Amino acid sequence: MKKYKPITWFFLIMWAIAVLFPFYWMVLTSVKEYAAYNAEYIPTLFTTSPTIENYIYAFTEVDLGRYIWNTLIFTVITTALMVFVSILAAFAFARLDFPGKSLIFTGFLALMMIPTELVMITNFQTITELDLRNTFLGLILPSVTSVFYIYLLRENFAQIPDSLYYAAKIDGSSDWKFLWRVMVPMCRPTVVTITILKVIECWNSYIWPSLITDDPKYYLVSNGIQQIRESGFGRANIPAMMAAVVVISVPLIVLFLIYRKQIMSGVVRGGTKG
Amino acid sequence: MKIGLDHLTKSFPANGRKSKGKDVIAVDDFTFTIPDGKLVGLLGPSGCGKSTTLNMISGLLKPTSGKIYFGEHDVTDLPPEERGVGMVFQNYALYPHMTVEQNIRFPLENLKGKDKLSDEEMKKRVEEAARLVKIDELLDRKPGELSGGQQQRVAIARALVKLPRVLLLDEPLSNLDARLRLQTREEIRRIQQETGITTVFVTHDQDEAMSISDLIVVMKEGKVQQIDSPQKVYDDPANAFVAQFLGIPPINMFDGRIQDGKLWIGPDAVLAVEGLPDQQVAIGIRPEGFILAHDGHLKNKMVRTEVSGRDISILSTNPASRSPQVRSILSSDDLPFIKEGQADFDLKPRKVFLFEPESGKRLRGTLKPLDQTHTSSPEEVIEVELLEQAENR
Amino acid sequence: MKKYKGFLYLLPALAFLAVFLIYPLIDVFIYSFEEGYSSASQSYFGIGWYNYDYVLHDPYFTQALVNTVLLVVITVPLSTGFSLAIAFLLTRIEKLRSLFQTIYFLPYVTNTLAVGMVFMVLFKQTPYSEGVVNTLISWCGGEPVDFIEGPYWAKMFVLCFYTIWIVMPFKILILTSALASVNPMYYAAAKVDGTSSWRIFRKITLPLISPSVFYLVITGFIGAFKAYSDAVALFGTNLNANGMNTMVGYVFDMLYRDGGGYPSYASAAAILLFAIVLTITVINLMVSKKYTHYS
Numbered sequence: 014m015k016k017y018k019p020i021t022w023f024f025l026i027m028w029a030i031a032v033l034f035p036f037y038w039m040v041l042t043s044v045k046e047y048a049a050y051n052a053e054y055i056p057t058l059f060t061t062s063p064t065i066e067n068y069i070y071a072f073t074e075v076d077l078g079r080y081i082w083n084t085l086i087f088t089v090i091t092t093a094l095m096v097f098v099s100i101l102a103a104f105a106f107a108r109l110d111f112p113g114k115s116l117i118f119t120g121f122l123a124l125m126m127i128p129t130e131l132v133m134i135t136n137f138q139t140i141t142e143l144d145l146r147n148t149f150l151g152l153i154l155p156s157v158t159s160v161f162y163i164y165l166l167r168e169n170f171a172q173i174p175d176s177l178y179y180a181a182k183i184d185g186s187s188d189w190k191f192l193w194r195v196m197v198p199m200c201r202p203t204v205v206t207i208t209i210l211k212v213i214e215c216w217n218s219y220i221w222p223s224l225i226t227d228d229p230k231y232y233l234v235s236n237g238i239q240q241i242r243e244s245g246f247g248r249a250n251i252p253a254m255m256a257a258v259v260v261i262s263v264p265l266i267v268l269f270l271i272y273r274k275q276i277m278s279g280v281v282r283g284g285t286k287g
Numbered sequence: 288m289k290i291g292l293d294h295l296t297k298s299f300p301a302n303g304r305k306s307k308g309k310d311v312i313a314v315d316d317f318t319f320t321i322p323d324g325k326l327v328g329l330l331g332p333s334g335c336g337k338s339t340t341l342n343m344i345s346g347l348l349k350p351t352s353g354k355i356y357f358g359e360h361d362v363t364d365l366p367p368e369e370r371g372v373g374m375v376f377q378n379y380a381l382y383p384h385m386t387v388e389q390n391i392r393f394p395l396e397n398l399k400g401k402d403k404l405s406d407e408e409m410k411k412r413v414e415e416a417a418r419l420v421k422i423d424e425l426l427d428r429k430p431g432e433l434s435g436g437q438q439q440r441v442a443i444a445r446a447l448v449k450l451p452r453v454l455l456l457d458e459p460l461s462n463l464d465a466r467l468r469l470q471t472r473e474e475i476r477r478i479q480q481e482t483g484i485t486t487v488f489v490t491h492d493q494d495e496a497m498s499i500s501d502l503i504v505v506m507k508e509g510k511v512q513q514i515d516s517p518q519k520v521y522d523d524p525a526n527a528f529v530a531q532f533l534g535i536p537p538i539n540m541f542d543g544r545i546q547d548g549k550l551w552i553g554p555d556a557v558l559a560v561e562g563l564p565d566q567q568v569a570i571g572i573r574p575e576g577f578i579l580a581h582d583g584h585l586k587n588k589m590v591r592t593e594v595s596g597r598d599i600s601i602l603s604t605n606p607a608s609r610s611p612q613v614r615s616i617l618s619s620d621d622l623p624f625i626k627e628g629q630a631d632f633d634l635k636p637r638k639v640f641l642f643e644p645e646s647g648k649r650l651r652g653t654l655k656p657l658d659q660t661h662t663s664s665p666e667e668v669i670e671v672e673l674l675e676q677a678e679n680r
Numbered sequence: 681m682k683k684y685k686g687f688l689y690l691l692p693a694l695a696f697l698a699v700f701l702i703y704p705l706i707d708v709f710i711y712s713f714e715e716g717y718s719s720a721s722q723s724y725f726g727i728g729w730y731n732y733d734y735v736l737h738d739p740y741f742t743q744a745l746v747n748t749v750l751l752v753v754i755t756v757p758l759s760t761g762f763s764l765a766i767a768f769l770l771t772r773i774e775k776l777r778s779l780f781q782t783i784y785f786l787p788y789v790t791n792t793l794a795v796g797m798v799f800m801v802l803f804k805q806t807p808y809s810e811g812v813v814n815t816l817i818s819w820c821g822g823e824p825v826d827f828i829e830g831p832y833w834a835k836m837f838v839l840c841f842y843t844i845w846i847v848m849p850f851k852i853l854i855l856t857s858a859l860a861s862v863n864p865m866y867y868a869a870a871k872v873d874g875t876s877s878w879r880i881f882r883k884i885t886l887p888l889i890s891p892s893v894f895y896l897v898i899t900g901f902i903g904a905f906k907a908y909s910d911a912v913a914l915f916g917t918n919l920n921a922n923g924m925n926t927m928v929g930y931v932f933d934m935l936y937r938d939g940g941g942y943p944s945y946a947s948a949a950a951i952l953l954f955a956i957v958l959t960i961t962v963i964n965l966m967v968s969k970k971y972t973h974y975s
Contacts, residue, residue, distance in 0.1 A: 021769045028766055029783045031845070036786065038812065039798040056812050102693035111686030124697065127705055128957070130906055130928050131950050134711065134935055134943055135704030158696040179347050180380035184445070185368040185397035188685070194393070198384045217791045219909045220928075224936050235793045235909075242797055243916060251801055258794040269789040273782060280788070280850065281857045 039262070043067050043255035050252050067256035071241075076229060077257055080237030084261075086149060087222075087233055088215035091156045095211050096204065099163045104192050106163070107170035108178060124160045130220075137224050147228040156221060162207040165282070169203040170196055206279030209272060216265055234261040288452040288485050290321040290344060291356035297339050298351045313339040315509040317353070321502075326479045326486045328500035330493060332532070336509040337489045338457060344487060345455050346370045357452055368397070370453075373446030373484075377458040379438045381430040387441050388426040391416055394449045416444040419478060436467045443478065454479070456488035460495055472499050493533050497521070505529050522637070527647030530571045530640050536600075536616070540609040541570040542644065549657070550641070553607040556657065557584045557634050560641075563652035569609075569642040574600070576638025577615035579624055583631035584657060587613055592625060603630040711947035724944070731948035740920045741949060744930040747911075750836060751843060751926070752904040759844045760896055763851035768881065770852075771859050781856065788849035796842060796913020803827035803838045803914075828914065835915065835924055842910050847903065851896050858892035859885065894968035898961060905957050908932070927953045 042050065044063035071077050105111070106118050136155045145151030173196060181191040197204060219235035226232055232240060241257055269276055295317040298310040314336040321327050329337035342348040344355060346367035354363045362370050373394075381390050395409045404412070417423040420440040430438055439459065446454055459475060460468045476499040479486045490496050496503050497517040505512040505520060505528075513525035524530035530538050541552050544567050549556040552570060577585075579601070587603035590612060599619050602612045615632060636654035643650060687694075715726040735741050766784065770777055787795065802812045805826040814824035825831065827838040862885060870880045886893075908928035911919055919925035920933060927949065934946035 018772070021772050025766070025769050025773065025780055028762075029780060032783055032786055032848075035795060035798045035802065035845075038802060039795075042801065051808055054809055055815050056809060098692045098696060101689040105686045105689035109686035109689060111684055111690075114686065117690070124701060126958075127701060128902075128906060128954060130931060131708055131954050132701055132704035134931070134946050134950060135707040136700055137935060138707075138943060139699070139704070154696075155700040158693060158700060160697070160701075163693060174378065174380065176376045176378055176380035177382065179342075179345075179367075180374070180376055180382075180445075181393075182347060182367040183345060183372060183374040184394035185449070186393070187368070187397075190397065195382050195384075199382075201384075213789055217793075219793055219912070220932065224932065235791060238791070238793050238797065239912065239917065242800075254797060255801070258797055261794050262790050265789045265791070266786065269786070270782075276789070277781070277785060277853060280853055 036262075039255045039258050042252050043259045045252050047250060047252050067252040068260070070250075070253045071257040071260065074253070075237065075241055075257070076232075077237060077260060079230070080232050080234045081261065081264075083149075083231060084216060084233045087152050088212055090149070091153045091215050092208055092211045094153070094157045095159055095162065096208055098157060099159065099166055099207065100192070100197060100204070102163045103166035103170050104188075104196060106167045107173075108192075108196070109188065121160055121163065125164065133221060133224065136221075140225055145225075147226050147231045149231070151225050152222055152231070152233075156215070156218065159207075159211070162211065165207060166200070166203055169200045173199055202275065202279075203282075205272075205275055206282060209268070209276050209279060212268070213265060213276075237261075288358050289323040290453060290485060290487070291354075292317050292319050292321075292340075292344075293354040293356065294318050295340070295343060295353035295355065296351050297336075297343060297348060312509050314343070314350075317511055319504065319511065319514060321485060321487060323485055324483045325501040326476070326488070326499060327502045327504060328496035329487065329489045329504050329506060330496040330532075331491065331506035331512075333491055334508070335506040337491075337504075337506050339509075340506075341455050341457055341487060341489045344453065345372050345374050371449070371451050372453045372455055373449065373451035374455040375439070375442045375446050375457065375459050377461060379430075379442040379462075381438055381441055381445070383430055385429075386426065387417075387422065387428050387430070387433070388413060390430065390441055391426075391445045391448050394445060398449065412448055413444075416448040419447065419481070420444045420474070435463050436471060439463065439471060440474075443475070447478070447482065447484075451484065454482075454484045454486040456486065458489055458491070460490070460492070468495070475499060493535070497533075505532065507532075524571075524640060524649065526649050527569055527571065527642040530642070534573060536574050536614050538571040538573050538640075539613045539615075541572065541605065541607045542609065543568055543570045543607060545641075545652075550639075550654065552585060553605065555585050558636055558639060559655045559657050561653040561655070563641070563650055567644050568650060569644045569647065571640040571642065572634060573638040574614050574616040576635045577601075577617065577632040578635065579615075579617055579621045580631055580633045581624070583633040585632045585634060587630040587632065589626070589628055589630040592622075594619070594622075599625075601625065601630050708947045708950060711944050712951050714944050716944070731944045732952070735945055735948045735952065738945075740925060740933075741927075741930055743920075743923055744925040744927050747836070747839075747924060748905060748907065748927045751840060751907055752901060754836075754840045755843045755847070755904055756897060756900040758840075759847050759851060760893065760900060762844070763848055763855050763896070764893065766848075767852050767855035767859055768885075770856055781853070784852050785849045787846055788853075792846060792909045793913045795846075796910055799838065799842045799845075800828055800914050805830070829922075832923060835922070839911055839914060839924065842914060843904065843907060846910060847900065851900070854892055854896055855889065858889040862888050890971065891968075894964070894971075898964045898968070901960050901964060902957055905953065905960075 041058075041060060044065070044067070045060050046062065046064050046066065049060070049062070106114065106121075133155075140146060140151040140155065143151070145154075177195060177199075178191060181195055186194070217235065218233065219239075222233045223236050223239070226236060229237075229240065238257060238261060241254055295314060296312070297314040298312045300310055317336075317340060329340055331337050339348060343350050346362070346365060346369075350363065354361055356362065357370070382393065385393065391413045392409055395404055395412060398404060413426075414423060417426060420443050422437060422440045422444060425433060425437060425441070430441065433441065439462075443459075456475070460471055463471055472495055475488075479499075488500075497520075500517055502514060503517050503520050504514045507528050513520055513529045515523070515525075520529060521533050524533065527540070531540065543550060543552040543557075544565070545551070545560050545563050546565050548560055550558045550560050550568070550570065585605070587605045590602040590604060593600040593602065597619065598616050599622055601615045601617060603615070604611065605613055615630075633656065636656060639654055641650040641652065641654075642648060712731055713727050713729075714724040715728055715730040716724050770780060773780075803814075804811050805814050805824060805828075810818070810824060811827075813827065817824055825834050827834045829835075866884050866888070867880060870884055875883070906928050907926050911924055911926050911929060915922045915924045919929045925933065931946045931949045931953065934942045934949060
């Protein structure tokens with residue numbers, strides 16, 4: 014066993030470099046001066062005179078601040094709505110009895126197989142017809158539902174012992190109160206998990222926003238960055254572009270470093286990207 | 288508050304495939320009035336309907352038919368939250384994310400309208416309840432940090448805090464170890480007597496039921512078998528099931544017959560019977576109903592003895608016994624008289640019960656020793672034996 | 681009334697699903713059969729297979745199909761294999777393991793578009809700059825090539841490379857936790873029997889984690905078939921002109937972008953995509969049933 018150790022380390026470090034290098038390069042480039050960067054025919058691996066001018070440029074030349082703000086609003090509202098709607102639905106499936114419950118739940122499970130790409134065409138038409146293009150409503154509404162998260166929550170809710178529900182009934186608690194005072198606090202890890210996964214999903218979403226917004230006032234960061242790439246600074250201003258990339262990448266990376274354990278265990282429990 | 292159960296019946300739809308399975312009747316036509324302020328134990332093997340009965344009283348289950356009254360008030364259609372009952376669950380069902388204080392407080396926060404309490408009142412009530420069950424020092428802990436016994440107390444406090452009209456306990460002691468169980472059942476008795484709340488509890492453990500109940504309801508397969516005080520249930524069982532279910536070690540069952548005013552087990556006449564015609568009977572003899580006697584009337588084959596210090600058990604066999612071995616419990620003073628091979632007994636009439644062999648219904652006649660002068664001194668036993676032999680000839 | 685209380689809780693979710701998932705699902709099928717539908721006039725002149733016929737004969741679609749299939753065939757086995765290797769190597773070290781895990785997971789939380797631009801910068805060759813990757817190639821004595829606007833194989837390479845880079849975190853994480861959940865008892869037993877470590881891996885570890893591996897293969901197939909934003913990040917939105925379009929990209933270009941406004945063609949293409957994904961998933965499931973070991 015022991016003789017393989019150096020090889021093990023070699024490969025692990027190689028992949029770590031492969032992962033980290035793009036991040037390093039993006040930060041490095043973002044602090045290089047425009048002129049200095051363009052003068053390097055052979056790129057240099059470090060810089061002696063870091064500058065923040067690219068960041069200032071990124072915020073002033075394009076409306077990066079607005080894109081971030083838009084994405085923040087979009088992410089917060091979509092996630093909050095999704096969590097609320099999912100909790101209610103999961104509670105109904107896990108705890109309440111109503112006619113046709115198992116039939117409806119089976120239908121739900123079947124819906125999990127439907128790729129969003131398939132329904133986006135009609136949603137695009139619907140939103141266009143409702144005249145909701147270039148509005149937050151149009152961005153948010155189709156992004157709210159997630160059958161998978163309802164399913165994940167329901168599975169967790171169903172594990173709460175019946176006796177707690179009965180105890181709460183005896184204690185005079187309504188279903189509504191039981192849900193928010195007992196169920197949700199007890200399932201907090203799962204609620205946090207789906208919240209985080211949805212936040213990541215929202216922050217990175219590109220296809221739907223790119224369909225539904227063509228007014229830069231409503232651009233999210235993904236569209237903003239695409240806009241910058243296509244025309245924003247002119248193709249050549251790579252350092253400013255990288256500064257923008259850094260700015261929109263940092264929030265999620267910080268979030269990840271804070272909630273590392275929860276995010277990783279949440280993803281293991283059944284998250285898939287997108 | 289007395290609790291009236293009026294022809295209470297609960298049936299569940301048959302499970303499994305949609306074959307024409309009959310509904311399962313969990314509780315069958317239960318009529319009884321639980322007197323105010325009493326502690327009543329529902330006792331029976333699992334699946335006998337005792338928990339279903341409790342859940343119907345609490346309102347968690349709706350009866351299929353029949354009525355439930357709290358006092359004169361019909362509560363059959365009231366949901367649990369409007370019945371004003373307190374309930375302690377088998378696994379306590381404490382909310383794991385709340386502290387002990389928040390757990391006890393939770394029912395108070397749900398009070399609405401004119402019952403609504405101010406913050407100070409709630410605090411006072413929580414403290415009172417905590418003091419009653421002696422957990423006032425644990426209020427800041429979470430349930431996960433408490434021992435089983437402490438959790439049990441929290442559950443009781445939570446059930447009592449809203450001053451319920453009825454307290455219901457579902458297997459309250461089954462999750463505790465043996466020592467705590469003894470302690471806690473005393474505690475439940477004390478709390479019940481201090482508060483005077485009409486209390487119903489469910490158990491499969493006869494010891495539990497016997498030791499603290501004012502009244503025991505013995506149930507089997509949804510049907511009430513007997514309702515009586517604990518001692519009466521033991522001393523005067525209504526049928527073979529009750530006789531067999533109560534008592535540790537269990538009662539010994541024999542097949543026998545009544546003939547010529549005597550009770551026969553196999554070839555042995557064991558007691559005189561009055562007031563019953565000749566017939567086949569099932570005979571139950573409590574382990575403590577045996578008297579060791581040289582050439583006693585019941586002649587068993589000795590298997591072995593078990594000594595426990597205070598008393599001894601003799602395990603013997605008899606072809607008429609329904610179980611492989613007959614267990615009799617004797618005083619350890621009898622030890623010197625035990626012989627190899629043979630175990631002959633006389634019977635205490637009060638410890639012998641007769642039943643119909645098929646239905647298990649109790650046959651009430653008068654049982655007496657065959658010879659009133661009979662004692663267990665060896666000479667007399669020989670005399671009796673001689674007499675009997677003479678009679679048989 | 682109380683009986684229907686459950687519906688009340690379900691209502692918001694049902695409403696959202698009905699409008700944005702169920703209705704569109706039905707609608708997309710209808711669109712795909714309506715010939716010559718026009719967004720502007722909202723009218724069509726016939727019903728039939730014309731849309732499918734058109735799409736299947738559209739060279740852009742063929743190109744997108746080829747690209748997507750290549751991407752799937754290359755990236756799914758490679759990324760799964762690499763992830764398995766790295767997850768396995770991770771179990772052999774103790775120091776710094778959680779640091780490595782954290783680093784390896786980073787790409788998962790990044791914006792695909794944003795980091796894709798970094799890759800573009802790394803791989804691009806311009807008159808002013810050779811780019812990092814080409815510098816490396818020159819050092820090794822190779823011939824520099826423009827990976828972004830150069831030959832097809834170079835563009836395909838960088839697309840595959842980026843896709844693998846982006847999907848590895850999820851796979852490494854799943855496999856690491858699968859490996860961690862293997863009861864060490866089995867290893868101890870095998871060691872006592874004198875089994876070599878490669879044999880232990882092949883005969884014990886791999887069968888035990890095979891459900892996770894198959895899960896990753898299936899989700900990997902589905903994910904790779906739906907690739908789009910990585911291509912946009914690297915090559916820009918005008919993918920058809922670049923010859924680098926994917927099937928999802930084709931659908932959206934038909935729907936909206938330059939030359940868009942053909943929801944019928946888009947619907948037909950989307951349904952074709954869905955049919956392919958469904959077929960492959962079913963095949964995958966059948967294969968995995970045969971080879972997966974559940975403990």
